[in-house]
Amino acid sequence: MSRRSLRELPLSYPEVGATRGPLPGDYHHLVRHRTIGTGATTFRAAAEQLMHWDLHRRAGLTVAPTTPSAVPGTRVLLGLGRGPLTIRFGCEVVYVLAEPRRRGFAYGTLEGHPERGEELFALEWRADDTVVLTITAFSRPATWWARAAAPLSRAVQRRITRQYLHAL
Structure with a gap:
């Protein structure tokens, strides 16, 4: 998949923005938290890393975004695996959190994503000065091979989520 074709793909689900809550039914839900430290310095440094895709890179994914930082409309080609076994898939940043004490973004799957x-x-x-990373997701298989390998897909999602939680 090229960056050009990535820009042409539509989102693959209708519930855009639903990670704000409540999560839509008929999907697998995932919510995980981890305290990563305390204080303003930790928050600012972690936010900078998160918004510039470092969390994804440190979790072991290859990352090819259309913009250096996550902003609404950014498309990103992610890769999981190595060599000929790499699976590549696209996502689009659908909203950004830019509050004084909350930062982050949500992305949605593009057509072709498993x-x-x-x-x-x-x-x-x-308020207690802790800095917490939360990952919230809803998903379901989109391809025949993802449906056939659903237990494996869930295990991979749990593994990547753990890697995300320890990446900052």
């Missing part, structure tokens, strides 16, 4: 759905990566600097 799953259909949306994922939110949110950092929160809480």
